[in-house]
Structures are given as C-alpha cells and as structure tokens.
Amino acid sequence: MLIPHYVIISLFFFIADSFPDISLPAAVEVPDLVARAQRGDRGSVAALYQIFSQMIFRYIVLRVPTNADAEDLTAEVFVSMVKGLPSYQITDVRFEAWLYRIAASRIADFYRRNNHRSHVQLSETIFDSSPLPEETVLHNQALEHLRGALQQLPEDQQTILILRFVERKSHEEVAELMGRTVSSVKSAQYRALKRLTMLLGTDHKVRHYLRGES
Amino acid sequence: MSQQRNEPEVLAQRLDQVLPPGKKSVPSTLPDPFINTAVLLARTEVPSLDARASLRIESRMLEAFNAQHALRLPMRSRRAAPLLRWALVASLAIILLIVGLSPAVAASLPGEPLYSVKQFYEKIELAAATTPPARASVYLRHADRRTQEALTLLERKQFAPELVSAALADIDSATQLETEVRASPRLRWQLHQVETTLSFIIQDATQSGIVSQLDVAPLSNQIEQYAQSDLLLPPAMPESPPAPVILLTNTPVPSALGTETPTLTETPVPVPTATEEEALTEVMENTPPSQTPPGLVATPACQSRGNSCNSQGVPGGQVISPTHRPTNTPRNLPAPPENNGNSGNNSNGNSAGNGDSNGNNGNGGGASNSSGNNSSNNGNSAGNGNSGGNNSNGNNNSGNGNGKS
Numbered sequence: 001m002l003i004p005h006y007v008i009i010s011l012f013f014f015i016a017d018s019f020p021d022i023s024l025p026a027a028v029e030v031p032d033l034v035a036r037a038q039r040g041d042r043g044s045v046a047a048l049y050q051i052f053s054q055m056i057f058r059y060i061v062l063r064v065p066t067n068a069d070a071e072d073l074t075a076e077v078f079v080s081m082v083k084g085l086p087s088y089q090i091t092d093v094r095f096e097a098w099l100y101r102i103a104a105s106r107i108a109d110f111y112r113r114n115n116h117r118s119h120v121q122l123s124e125t126i127f128d129s130s131p132l133p134e135e136t137v138l139h140n141q142a143l144e145h146l147r148g149a150l151q152q153l154p155e156d157q158q159t160i161l162i163l164r165f166v167e168r169k170s171h172e173e174v175a176e177l178m179g180r181t182v183s184s185v186k187s188a189q190y191r192a193l194k195r196l197t198m199l200l201g202t203d204h205k206v207r208h209y210l211r212g213e214s
Numbered sequence: 215m216s217q218q219r220n221e222p223e224v225l226a227q228r229l230d231q232v233l234p235p236g237k238k239s240v241p242s243t244l245p246d247p248f249i250n251t252a253v254l255l256a257r258t259e260v261p262s263l264d265a266r267a268s269l270r271i272e273s274r275m276l277e278a279f280n281a282q283h284a285l286r287l288p289m290r291s292r293r294a295a296p297l298l299r300w301a302l303v304a305s306l307a308i309i310l311l312i313v314g315l316s317p318a319v320a321a322s323l324p325g326e327p328l329y330s331v332k333q334f335y336e337k338i339e340l341a342a343a344t345t346p347p348a349r350a351s352v353y354l355r356h357a358d359r360r361t362q363e364a365l366t367l368l369e370r371k372q373f374a375p376e377l378v379s380a381a382l383a384d385i386d387s388a389t390q391l392e393t394e395v396r397a398s399p400r401l402r403w404q405l406h407q408v409e410t411t412l413s414f415i416i417q418d419a420t421q422s423g424i425v426s427q428l429d430v431a432p433l434s435n436q437i438e439q440y441a442q443s444d445l446l447l448p449p450a451m452p453e454s455p456p457a458p459v460i461l462l463t464n465t466p467v468p469s470a471l472g473t474e475t476p477t478l479t480e481t482p483v484p485v486p487t488a489t490e491e492e493a494l495t496e497v498m499e500n501t502p503p504s505q506t507p508p509g510l511v512a513t514p515a516c517q518s519r520g521n522s523c524n525s526q527g528v529p530g531g532q533v534i535s536p537t538h539r540p541t542n543t544p545r546n547l548p549a550p551p552e553n554n555g556n557s558g559n560n561s562n563g564n565s566a567g568n569g570d571s572n573g574n575n576g577n578g579g580g581a582s583n584s585s586g587n588n589s590s591n592n593g594n595s596a597g598n599g600n601s602g603g604n605n606s607n608g609n610n611n612s613g614n615g616n617g618k619s
Binding site for chain 1: 225226229235236237238248250251254256258260262268272275276278
C-alpha cells in the first residue's frame with residue numbers, strides 16, 4: 001500500500017518534534033527553522049545558532065577591540081535573537097539581515113557603555129606572554145592595525161567592507177542585508193576603501209603592501 | 215567627460231573580477247591601492263569562535279530560550295493540544311448531536327432527512343425487545359408514533375394512508391401477543407388510545423374533504439375491527455358492595471332539663487344494591503302505607519319514578535328531614551302541618567314529621583332511621599312526596615311534602 005507523501009513528511013516532522021535534540025537536515029531552509037523556532041522548537045533555535053554564530057562573530061570581532069568583547073557581544077546577539085523571535089515576522093528579507101542589525105545595535109550599545117574609541121593599540125591585543133612566531137606576531141600586528149583602521153570608518157562602511165570582502169558577498173546581497181540600493185552600496189564601498197587605504201597607509205609595512213610592494 | 219566615470223561603479227566591477235563573490239580565492243597584490251586594500255581584507259584571517267566559547271554562548275542562548283518558554287507547552291504537547299482540542303470538540307459535538315437529535319428525530323416526518331434515522335432507531339428498539347411484553351410495548355409505541363405522525367400531517371391538511379397502515383400493522387403485531395396485552399392495563403390503554411386517534415384521523419380527514427371515504431374504507435374497516443375487539447375493553451370491575459351512606463339521625467341525648475333532646479348523629483346506613491332496591495321497591499309498592507315492613511325504610515324507586523339516585527346507581531336512602539321536630543321538645547314548637555312531609559330544613563334536624571309518634575324523627579312508627587329514609591310521610595303513601603333526601607348523609611331533604619294522606 002503506497003503511503004502518501006504528505007503522510008511521510010508529516011510523520012517525519014512529528015518524529016522530529018518528538019525529539020527536539022535531533023538536528024535537522026541541512027537542506028531545511030532557514031525560514032523553516034525560524035518558523036519552528038518561533039513555535040518553541042529548541043532544536044531549531046540551536047540550528048540557527050550553528051548556522052550564523054561564526055558569521056556574526058566575524059562581523060563583531062572586526063568591529064570591537066578584543067575577542068572577549070566579541071564573544072560577549074555575540075552571546076548578546078543570540079540572546080536577543082531568542083527574545084525577539086516571537087515578534088519576528090518572516091519576510092522575503094534574509095534572516096541574517098535581522099541578525100546583522102541586532103549585532104550592529106549591540107556594538108553601538110557597547111561603545112556607548114564603554115565610551116571606547118575605535119582605535120586599538122597593539123599592546124592591547126596580546127593574550128599571552130609566550131613568545132610567538134614572527135609570522136604570528138606580524139599577523140597579529142597586521143590584524144590589529146587593520147582592525148584599528150577599520151573601526152575608524154563609519155558603521156555602514158565597516159559593514160559593507162566586512163560583508164563584501166570578509167564574507168565575500170555580492171553587492172546585491174550586501175544591499176539586501178543592509179536594506180540599501182546596490183548603487184549606494186558601491187558608492188559607500190568606494191568611499192570606504194578610499195578611507196581605509198589612507199588609514200592603512202600610516203603603517204609603513206602596510207603602505208608598502210598597499211602599493212603592491214612585497 | 216569620459217574621465218568622469220563612475221569610479222565607484224568601475225571599482226565595483228573591478229573588485230567583482232578580482233574578488234568574485236562567494237569564492238575564497240585571493241589574488242596577489244595589484245597596482246591599484248583600493249583593490250589591494252580589499253585584497254588585504256579578504257586575505258586577513260579573521261578570528262573564529264572557538265569551541266569553548268561557542269558552547270558557552272550557545273548555553274547562554276538556550277538558557278534564555280528556556281526561560282522564555284518556561285510556561286509554554288513542549289512542542290509535542292503543543293502539537294497534540296490542537297488534536298486533543300479537536301477530539302474534545304468532536305466528542306462534544308457528537309454528544310450534543312445525539313442528545314440534540316432525539317427531539318428532532320422524534321419529530322421527523324416521512325420524507326425528511328432525519329426520518330431514516332428514526333426508522334433505524336425503531337429497528338434497533340424492536341431488536342432490543344427480547345421478551346413478549348417488551349415487544350408488545352414496542353409495537354404499540356411504534357403504532358403511537360405513526361399515529362402522531364399522521365396527526366401532524368393532518369394538521370397540515372395532508373393524509374398519509376401509509377402511516378395509518380403502518381400503525382395498524384403495529385397494532386396487529388401487538389395484538390398477536392394477546393396474552394401480554396390483556397395482562398397489562400397500560401398496553402390496553404395504549405391500544406385504546408391509538409385506535410381512538412386513528413378513528414379520529416380517518417373521520418377528520420374524510421369530513422375535511424382531504425380524502426374520500428371510499429379511499430379510506432379499507433382502513434376504516436380495519437380500525438373498526440380493532441375497535442370491536444374485546445382486547446380494547448378494559449376488564450370488568452368486580453362487583454363490590456356499595457359503600458354505606460352516612461346519615462344524620464336524631465339520637466336522644468339527655469339534657470339538663472331532664473328531657474331527651476334529639477341530636478343529629480352520623481349513622482352509617484348501608485345502601486341497598488340495585489337488586490335489593492328493586493326488591494325493596496316491589497315490596498314497598500305492595501305494602502300498604504301504614505304497614506312499612508320492619509327493618510325497611512320506604513325508599514322510592516328513584517330511577518323508575520324519575521327521582522335522582524346516588525352515585526352508585528342505587529337510590530339513595532332518604533334522609534331524615536331535619537324539619538321533623540320531635541313533639542316532646544321543650545320548646546313546644548308548633549307541630550308541622552298535617553300531611554306535611556318535609557317542609558324544610560332546620561339545623562337541628564328536628565323533624566316535624568307528620569304522624570310522628572315518637573318525636574325523635576320524622577319517621578313513622580316502627581320505621582327505623584337506620585335506613586336513612588325519611589319516613590315523614592308515613593302518613594302518606596309510600597314514596598310519595600319526598601323527592602329529596604337522596605344524599606349520603608341524609609342531612610336534609612329538599613323535597614316537599616306533598617304527601618297525601
């Protein structure tokens with residue numbers, strides 16, 4: 001006897017709901033996860049975290065002084081996500097756009113609370129006293145310098161550069177995530193790269209790098 | 215003007231070529247500093263969330279989730295809640311349907327949707343009746359329902375011969391269980407009611423012109439046959455002696471004056487049966503007026519002479535007229551006029567019977583009041599003049615005294 005497909009699908013979801021800890025297949029779309037999370041599915045909430053946690057952290061870590069601050073703010077973002085899910089309305093806009101907005105809001109709150117300047121000194125980023133390989137040190141120095149320079153840009157320019165070149169999203173995707181037009185994104189990108197190039201030029205090694213010099 | 219190219223657009227196009235979206239490839243440095251800045255960003259190994267931090271953040275998130283959903287049902291229960299709710303609603307609906315349908319089903323008529331439900335229910339009802347008395351009761355119940363349905367249609371100026379036929383068929387089925395029907399007054403009464411209603415339906419339908427007598431002749435004949443059946447007649451009541459009639463009689467009571475004052479007291483007087491009454495009447499008619507047989511009281515044949523009888527169909531005993539006054543009353547009340555029988559009533563029941571020798575009652579000599587008969591016309595011909603006194607207590611006699619001497 002053939003079992004109708006809708007019976008099988010319903011049975012699957014019924015079983016999945018009965019065992020919330022079972023992770024759902026990756027093929028499940030994000031809107032479905034969001035809907036199920038809104039209905040109180042703990043597993044769907046955990047799945048959303050697994051999908052977006054690294055992405056949000058990478059966005060935050062380039063915008064705040066330390067990794068610890070980034071971790072705390074990442075936790076705040078996902079706590080806000082859980083609290084905001086009941087009122088979140090699923091639309092055509094990507095769910096991650098909502099998460100990026102939450103992250104930007106948490107970062108703004110962070111700087112208001114701490115009255116931090118975006119400029120980060122190199123000495124603040126040393127986590128341990130053990131000698132590090134030169135490459136690592138150079139890497140860390142470059143990272144901190146880049147981070148410091150990036151944080152001096154306006155918030156929207158930081159976001160565009162991070163989404164465009166760190167996350168490797170297209171101009172259209174960036175425009176969708178930021179709720180802006182593609183042309184405005186390209187214009188902001190141009191201004192951001194111009195500004196950032198100038199700021200990075202203050203460092204001798206970076207200046208040489210930016211000039212294409214090895 | 216060509217130099218005024220859209221530099222952001224040009225840069226964007228160049229960046230899409232150098233750093234295509236969705237790919238991790240990073241070219242080597244290029245002469246353009248803006249592009250090199252973009253390449254620097256793309257080449258930077260941005261820190262990732264380590265496992266420990268990731269678990270810590272996830273735990274914090276799930277704690278917030280649990281706290282938010284602490285009062286909410288789990289997913290399985292929330293999925294089951296609507297099902298349970300629907301099941302409960304469906305159950306209530308079924309119960310209400312069953313309870314609510316009973317009057318609707320009972321009131322349904324042939325041709326209506328619920329009538330089939332009614333018929334099915336009656337089949338079950340009959341199947342459930344396992345004993346003959348129960349089956350007889352069910353048949354008569356069904357016959358009554360068909361009769362009521364026919365009556366309802368008659369109110370709508372419609373005649374349903376099939377309903378009458380069905381009722382008669384049920385009656386026939388019930389009467390086949392003759393023993394059970396005879397043994398139950400309730401069933402006989404039901405049978406009688408159904409037959410009466412059917413007769414009325416036929417009669418009303420023909421008189422109203424809804425149906426012709428010729429069309430309903432077979433049904434009328436059937437109904438008449440059942441009407442003539444002794445099964446419809448209630449069993450004959452066994453003969454029982456009539457209840458005694460309570461009369462007020464003058465009973466002498468010693469008074470302070472040393473004289474006996476007659477007082478009305480209740481004296482049960484057996485009422486003769488019809489047979490006895492006839493015998494009495496014959497005797498009285500053959501007896502001279504002055505010779506009232508002892509032990510008997512002159513009692514007119516009320517029925518034959520047109521006088522009223524008591525409820526038992528027997529001539530009520532004539533009561534002592536309260537107008538009969540004893541002649542030895544200290545008041546020396548004037549004696550009633552002669553030949554005056556019962557000339558009225560007085561509360562003390564003193565009789566002023568004519569020819570009353572003992573003064574105790576209006577009865578003539580030898581006549582006993584125990585019979586409850588007013589003998590005030592002893593001086594009169596028997597049974598003459600007293601038209602009243604036919605009451606059980608014999609308190610008064612509304613008759614006039616037309617006695618003849």
